[in-house]
Amino acid sequence: MAMEFREKDLDLQNIIADEVNKYLKRDLGTMSATKRAPQELIDKYEKMSVPQKGRDIYEIMNELDNEILEYIHRNNHPRSFSFIPGPGSRLSWLGDILTTANNIHASNFKNATLPISIERNLINYFAEKLGYKIKPAGGVFVSGGSMANLTAVVTARDEKIATKELYKGTVYISDQVHHSLSKAFHIAGIPKENVRRIPVDREFKMNVDELSAVIKKDIEADMKPVMVVGTAGTTNTGTVDDIEGITAVCEAHDLWLHIDGAYGLSHLLSTKGRDLFPGIEHADSVSWDAHKLLFQTYSCAMVIVKDKQHLLNSFSEQAEYLDDIQSDDDVIDPEMIGMELTRPARAVKLWITLQVLGEEQFRERIDYGQHLAEYTEECVEEMENWQVISRPSLSILSFKYVQPNLNETENNKILSNAAGRMASSGYAVTYTTELNGQKVIRMCTINPETTKEDITGTLARLDEFVKDELESL
Template sequence: MTRSVPPLGPSPDELAAAFARLVETALERAERGGEAPVIRQADPETLAALAAPPPAAGRALDEALARLDAALSSGMNTDHPRFFAFIPSPASPLSWLGELAASIHNQHLGAARQSEGATAIERGLIRWLAGEAGMPEGAGGLFVSGGSIANLTALTAARDQMLVEDERAQGTAYVTAETHASVAKALRIIGLTDRQIRVAPVDGERRMDVAGLARVIAEDRAAGLKPFVVAATAGTTNTGAIDPLPEIADLCEREGLWMHVDGAYGASALLSPAHRDLLEGVGRADSLSWDAHKWLFQTYGCGVALLRDASLLAPSFSLSADYLRDGDAVGADPNFWDLGPELTRSARAVRLWLTLQAMGRDGMAAAIAHGFALAEATERAVRETPDWLVASPARMAITAFRYVPEGLATDTADAINAAAARRLMEEGYAAVGATRLDGRVALRVCAINPRATETDMRETIRRLDGIARDLRGAV
């Protein structure tokens, strides 16, 4: 007796209707401007229903899609034109299309034999991005899920190249207080303890102080430790500061250290001819992390790890197993599963490839440059508003500021600044970040969305000012 197996997917008519619904949602979202709220909160009952176990008998696809749309429409809308908190992800509809195409074909990018065309796309983009970074022939890398895994990939290679196994307990890595938390997390994953993660001082612009770094390294060598890597930053999350990359490269060459650069969002400035010189020296790094899902306008899950010498990845990540022989590399280029932590890999690069094919290099450059102009407009608006202070000037599309009227106690001013940011977001007009600079609460704008305008920036400051004054009046 043959058992009846339920179909894996819907009928052709049901599938057509479902795709029509998704197309309608996509078009509505693409056309939506700033009139939608920057945040939507789901009610507890909806969240509880979403977290319930799946039904024993399947429900209608249309009903399931409606539930899914409600789930994905709640929370912070990070590609809203006025979402300025964190480092936003203003994804291009071109990226949606590229990701959808990759999902439909569902190719495995571990080995080139499994996905010849998508592998060619990824290899080509890796070569191009490495060249834009100023890396030499022989540089390479791979697409990963984002900056966290890019940092992990690069720092694993750094550890394995710079330390023998019995030196790992004495190995030391160098960061600053402004370094992204994912760097410290990666260092812990590869076996370093907190005492091995050394925090170098910063200068008045919150950049790594190279003279101070040299002193810490010398002290550690004198104590019998093994310095092996410096993690510089090209565009800090707090203020957009760029560490002095040429001077750090000089120091690393003198000291025999690996130079890693976390360029998760800031490396994208390399693609703007008007701004690429800000990252002078990045091509001398041994490794670079770069997120396409930030300032290259891709959907989440699209990052890059680049190495100055691509051959240094395989010693850390290559493997062999009988069941992998059918995917053995063809030609001189190794398979991607031998260059990073993943065996099973999706075609992450195709969405960026499609975006660049449609926008062109000039279009991408203009979109990146727009972010610089928006941050500068924000700084001007703050300077023109009484009782507001620029805490950090516009750099790399980020500026920070605070409300500091005369006579207001420091703690009270801090509370008002934080509360003003919360209320602005709750009202739905814009989301600005709240951070601490020099021990004081500061508000922070990261303006990388090409759909945002200078009018948006001025109105955001005007509304923050009104909220802050209302809060002060209630004190």
């Protein structure tokens, strides 16, 4: 006899409907872009015990609405310009609701036939954008760029070096590469001292001549070069490495070429498309985040390889309890080409968004982000004592304040304090980063709901905060 649990007695239908309506009606632009929780609330939730008898659900919802979800960094805010914003579409959110409500276990075709058919379809779609052949190309949806990079690193390791020689394995990255690669190398067993950081040129691109020289030196020292990781859209500057130049080096020494395109590769859907990434078709693997510039909610990303057999070589395992549901022939279950067995149907929400909006709308949105970055550059160039440090590239630019009468340390402190005051104000998020030892404001303008007024309002406030800091010296 089934037990009657308390959940059935709750007015969940109305509560869910109310929360959905509340979300749809909110105006993010009037909310704080970021808000820090006071210590008393941190203490409250870190020390809160689990009750023996359940509490009133409306009391819980009040805590969620007014406390827990109030003090967060809103990546989808129109004036959230730091990191890589996550301007998730409401269509993606709808997909999240539906796939979560159905509790889909998207590991194999027999569990989730059509959701996985959609995943295969989208992997093929994006593989074609890269210039890969549908067969033998392949890939799998993963949680994010970190997991995509790890999957690619493990695949490259298994293809290019014997386990017994792993202690000699060397890998090559630029000093602008995403930090997730360091984690991936560590997990994959590449010794930390074997990770070669190649300097970048004046455009923040990996120095290909230096790369070639370091690889040759390693070979002479009886090391075993494994792979090179280039970047298609660095986090700091939106720079695209010289993929064709790196390809030539990899081909000369039989190395795996992985391109971390977690952020940048979505620009393949822009007007300029593949012209932004010459040589991308030569990469053995790429990482590509949909929860950035494909406007998906967290988390939704892909790793795509030129030959899916390499993924099978690394991740295909036999489990007796799965015998009845494993597929055969040309139908490869996602759990056979990636780390996860338990996995949500991440591709469905992206499919919904692409089907409803279409390529044209995506192209317009991505182009708009670059236009906003160029507009920001124009505004900064008209501001007194402000300098553009890295020009707009893939919707990212950086700039700094330079008071001629102050030294670099003093100017850096003023800029950092101004960025902190901006975040504390809640109006916008414009944190600093470092380029060639310089402290700079970095802005990423990819939210399609951001207006030019958001840009000018943010820059005006930054200028005001800087001037306030000057007066306090």
